[in-house]
Amino acid sequence: MAFYDKLFSALGLSEWCGTSDDKAPLSLADLAAQAGGEEASGPFIPIPSFDNLHESCNRIWQSRDVTNGIEEGFLAAKPVLKTVLDPITQPLSWILDGALWLFEATPWFIMVPLLVAISWYASRSRPVTIFVAASIMMLALVDHYDVAMQTLSIVFVCTTISVLFGVPIGIAMSKSDRLQKGVVPLLDLLQTLPTFVYLIPLIFLFSVTESKLYGIAIILYAIVPVIRLTDLGIRLVDRDVIEAANAFGMNDRQKLMRVQLPLALPNIMAGINQTIMMSLAMVVIASLVSAPGLGVNVLRGIRNLELGVGIVAGIGIVLLAVILDRVSKAALTRVDKTQVKH
C-alpha cells in the first residue's frame, strides 16, 4: 500500500493506472524492505517524485525512464545528426591538424623569432616583447617547447574561428532585438553548462580520435565573449554620431564599416582577449578527448599522481596565458588610443 494510492482512486484514475503488479524493487531500501518483509519506510508524506507516484500508479514513469529516454532519443537522432554535422565540421579537423603540423614542423629558430616579431607588431611594447621571448625560451629549457606549440596552435585556430563566426553573429544581434533575445539565453547556457556536459554528446557524435571533437568543444565555450562584446560594443556607439552618419546619407554598409565597427573596436578587442583566455582554459579539459598539448601533461600528473609533471605543465599554461593576455591587451590599448586625448 503506497502513499499516493488514495489520491489516484479519489481522482477516479484507478482503472487507468492498472493494478500494481510490478514487484521489482526500485531501490536498495525497497530491496531491504522486501527481504525483511516490511514496507519501505520513508517520511510520513513522501515527496511526489516519479518513483513514488509510480508505486501507486503503473502508468506513471519511473525517473530512470527520463534518463533512458534522453539517451535513446539522442541515439535515435545520432545517425541524422552525424550525416549532417560530420561533413560540415570536417574542415575543422583539417584546419586543426594542418595548424598542428605547421607549428610542429616549423623549426624553433624560425618559430621563436616569428612569435616575438608578431608580439612586437601587435603590442609595440618593448617589455611585453621581451617577456614573450623569455617565456618561450623558459618553456624550451624544460623541454616543453613542443607541447606548448601544440597548445598554441589549437588556441590559434579556435580563436580565429571564434572571431570569424562571433563578430558577424554579434553584428547581427546588435541590429535585431529579436535575435538578441533569442541568442542571449543560448550564450548563457554555453557559458554556464559544465564543459563536461557538452563533451558527452560530442563524444557520442564524433570519434574521440578526430581533432574536430575538441575543436568544437573549445569553440563553443570560447565564442561567447566575442559575440557578447561585439553586440554590446555596437549598441554602445554614441547615438549622436549615428545620427550624424544618417544625416549625411550613409547607407547601412557605410555606417557599419566607417562608424559602428571602428567605434566598437575596443569592446570587440576585449571580447577577443576573453575568447583567447577561455580557449586556453578549455585546452586542458579538451585533453581528456585527445587534444594534444600541455593539457596532456597536466592530465598525466592527475592520473599518475606525478606532481612535478603536472605542476611544470600547469606553469607552462600560465606562462602561455600571460603571454597571450599581455599581447592582446597591449594591442587593445593601442587601438583604443585614437579615442582618448594624447
Place this chain on the structure above:
Amino acid sequence: MTQPMVRLSGLYKIFGARDKDVLHHVQDGMGKEELLAQHGHVLGLNNINIDMQAGEITVVMGLSGSGKSTLIRHLNRLIEPTAGEIIVQGEDVMQLSEDGLRHARQEKMSMVFQKFALLPHKTVLKNAGMPLSVRGEDETTCDREAAKWLERVGLSGFENHYPAQLSGGMQQRVGIARALTANTPIMLMDEAFSALDPLIRTDMQDLLLELQKELHKTIIFITHDLDEALKLADHLVILKDGFVVQQGEPQHILLNPNDPYIEDFVSDINRARVLRVRSIMTPLVGGKVPKDAHGEVDVNDTLESMIARSGGDTSHAYVVKDGEKTVGSLDMTELVRALVPRVASEAGARQS
C-alpha cells in the same frame, strides 16, 4: 514671392504607438497635456506651417520641450512626421524612396549638431571630408575640399589632430567645415552653438554671419537663446508646446509681440542693441525732411549707436538714409519710447 526653398505645411508629429489614430484629436484642438493624460501620447509638433526662403537664415526659437529639435529633424526625415507635407526645392520629401532620401541628405541638406557628433577615430581632415567620401568621391578630392573649408573656418594646421584633442569651439568649427564641405544649398543647425561658452558662441555667430554673407545658403538654425535668434535671424519662428506662436521679421516680432508668452520673452532683451533705425523711423511722406536735422543716419544702425551719437539728447532728430536715398526721419523721443517694452509701459502688466 518666389517658391520657398523649404515649405512645411500642416506638419504634425505625435510620439507614441498609435499616433495616426489620435491625430484627429489634435486636429480637433486637443492640447499637449490632455493628449498625454487621455491617450498617453506626446504631442511633438502641432500644425506647423513655415516657408523658408532661399538664402535666408530661418531661426526656430523655443524653450526646451517646445519641439524645435524635432522640427529640424523632419526636414531630412531623421524623424518621420505623423502627418503633413515637407517640400524641399519643390520636391516632396515624404515621397522619396530610401535611396532618394539618402541622396537628398547627401546633396541637399547638411547638418551641424549640438554635440558636434564628429567621428572620434578620424582626423579633423577626414571628418571634414566625410560628406564627400560618403558620396564616393576619391580621397584627393575629399582632402582638398576639406582642407579648403577647414582653412575657411580658421582651423588650418589642425588637419591631423583628432577631435578629442580640440576644444569645444574648435570641434564645432570642424562640424561647420564638415557641413560646408558637403556643399549643400541647405544647412540645418541644431542648437549648434548652445554647448559653447558665451564668448566662443559670439565668435561662432560672427563666423556664421560672415560665411553667410559670402555663401548665401539657406540656413535653418535652432536655438533657445533669444539674443542669438535676434542676431542671426532673417525670419524668426517662435515655437511653444509644438505650435508656432508667431513668425516673421525679428524686429517686427520684438515691437509687436502677439502673445503674452513672447512679450515675456522679449521683455528681457537689450532692445537698444537689437532694434535698428528702420524699425522705428517715421517713413518719409511726400519728400519732407525735418529742417532741424542733426545729421544723417543709416537705416541699419542700431539704436545703441544712435544714443551714443546723440549724446543722450532727446531733442535731436535725424535724416535716415538707405544708401543714397533718403527714406525717413528719426526723432530721438520716438527712439526712447521704443526702448521700453509695450508690456512694461502698461503699469503692472508684469509685476515680478
